[in-house]
Amino acid sequence: MRAEIVTIGTELLLGQVVDTNSAYLARKLGQLGYDTYFRQTVGDNHRRAVLAVSLAMERADVVIVSGGLGPTEDDVTRDVVAAAVGVPLEESEEALAQVTAYFERVGRPMRPSQRRQALVPRGARVIPDPVGTAPGFVWEGADRAVVALPGVPGELKAMMESWVGPYLAERARSRGQAGVIVSRLLHFVGIGEADLEQALLDLLHGRANPTLATYAGTGQVSVRITARAADKATARGMIEPVEQEVRARVGAYCYGFDDETLEAVVVRGLARRGWKLAVAESCTGGLVGDRLTNVPGASEVLLEDVVAYSNEAKQRRLGVEAALIREHGAVSEACARAMAEGVRRSAGADVGLAITGIAGPGGGSPEKPVGLVYMAVATPAGTVAERHRFGGDRLHIKARAATAGLALLRRCLLEAG
């Protein structure tokens, strides 16, 4: 079964709002075994929205339209779907009862304009909105269905989970096309996309099911293994041997799976060893601490993070000797080592992580250009250091450096056993 998503909303089209509904809908459709090949976004314009929905109906079995179900004149979706499927709009008693009930529940008067929300294309089934005021609907033709959902993410998700998901699963089943698509994501640091692809070349090509693909993030790369099968267990069984093969080849660089972040893996690794961490940041300016403390429970493992931007702070807070900075400079392997050891010692931590570099745009020189970053991790087993040279602008260099620092820390935790 093929599905296509059409999102309607001028605020999406003009980029004033990032379209997160599409990603959510696409994931749900995949889990339900629907293939998605195209996605379209149009503004609150009747003619162009009809074009988009009609095109989607030509190439998909199910069209999901999101947005434009509110009470205002801008909300064109009811008229658009009615025009695209060729039936008039009619007031639905069921939808009207739901809209009325909503206003009774919240104790606000219902405006006359809100009565528009009870209109649906003739013959459409009403989808209850358990959260807000905008009922959705499904129009069903002989071999096509159009599902209309509100654009407010909370309402869309509630309706998708409670009604549309089961409906789509049943629709696929009743057509003998039940199935699921399961994806497994593997996340890598310390290896480039090209090297990863080289190592997996034979797996990446010529496979129909499961399929493999790589994609690059900021300082990291991911591999996606996707299987299609009659049910989840079968799909997982197909993914398993491929995942094992990938991990046998490049597992050393793999830090996590699916929704796992590098910082969550690091926090978990520290917690498992009962180790406390202290961080000393220079060019990353607090980004490492910010990322670590995005992980719930980070307070169990992170004692402190000293953003020692000035040389004076590196000396006073971290005990880096003035002579060392004079001799090697603040951006040097020696300084990174001294910072990692200094923060570990002064915080009474088991592990110290330090990053020092030049994020730019100013401050670079021929010997120490913008993008040069040193990092070090001090553990009971000793101190290791790395030198990196990152491209890009200030924010990009900060992000790459933070990721590389967390990756080095992860490696040291692994080696510590």
Place this chain on the structure above:
Amino acid sequence: MRAEIVTIGTELLLGQVVDTNSAYLARKLGQLGYDTYFRQTVGDNHRRAVLAVSLAMERADVVIVSGGLGPTEDDVTRDVVAAAVGVPLEESEEALAQVTAYFERVGRPMRPSQRRQALVPRGARVIPDPVGTAPGFVWEGADRAVVALPGVPGELKAMMESWVGPYLAERARSRGQAGVIVSRLLHFVGIGEADLEQALLDLLHGRANPTLATYAGTGQVSVRITARAADKATARGMIEPVEQEVRARVGAYCYGFDDETLEAVVVRGLARRGWKLAVAESCTGGLVGDRLTNVPGASEVLLEDVVAYSNEAKQRRLGVEAALIREHGAVSEACARAMAEGVRRSAGADVGLAITGIAGPGGGSPEKPVGLVYMAVATPAGTVAERHRFGGDRLHIKARAATAGLALLRRCLLEAG
């Protein structure tokens, strides 16, 4: 002039990555005076991507394609654009030189597969990638142009700002269609969206040109005034009186304009006074330091940032007395004040900013619930403190707290004259 965005990437289509590039591109196109009516997303599939690009070329003067320019077999965009415009691919010396230079700069060997990145449709102009390895290109026909950019957001933005933006402006100008859309953004903290809307109600409705709209961000609200005119000066002249009226009503909450961030305003305010800042963070975990150091030149004003996550660190690094923490708790106005004064004193700074709170999901209690955050700013004139109660999840609370802390600092700088 009409533009259409086509994003290419299976990870976008399947919802594994949220498409933020589209929103960015749409905003930039609007600022350049281009109308956008449709947006399409397709996977890494040659045939379907050619369909999408061809459809976009039928209805737009400029098609922006993003994604699929990497070195791997999945990266179909070069072939897709060549097929859609009907010319063969050729290796570009200029692109090859750029790819080669990138690998020399970062000191890594170039793989044979990376040479693919030097292929462009015959006759296309190469767009330098100042950040990564993937040059983009522009193919220009008599009345159509197709711009191909990488999907990595940092690379896409860098190329859009440095090359594609000026190119598109010139293209519109050379066709006598140099109509512009100029937007003026005013950013506010300390006032909610509903209150802002109430204050500007008559300005927000019934205006065709310029238009006004409000947007809620995380802990801040923006007003966008947008004018369409033949040239920038005329558009700005239309915006000016509306902006004056907005500022006359709610100017006290306005911290900045257009691309200005709150952290940039704070860094500038400190620099103007020749003041040095030291920060002490607890629940924000480094986010304030990260945001401040995103501003080029932050090193001139930020001495250090101590992320004192543990009580022990608050005592040792910031000189907060153990008795104070015992009596009031680490999340208290007294502790926020002591942290701000302590970090100011120990760092030898002119100003100290401190934030302490409960980001959740754990750690809350009936008296001190998740979302409770205290912040304080210590200056030569004394110390001021604020209590906040934020809703939302851990990341949202961190973000709101960091914004409120920077807003408090800004207000103290203003009051210091």
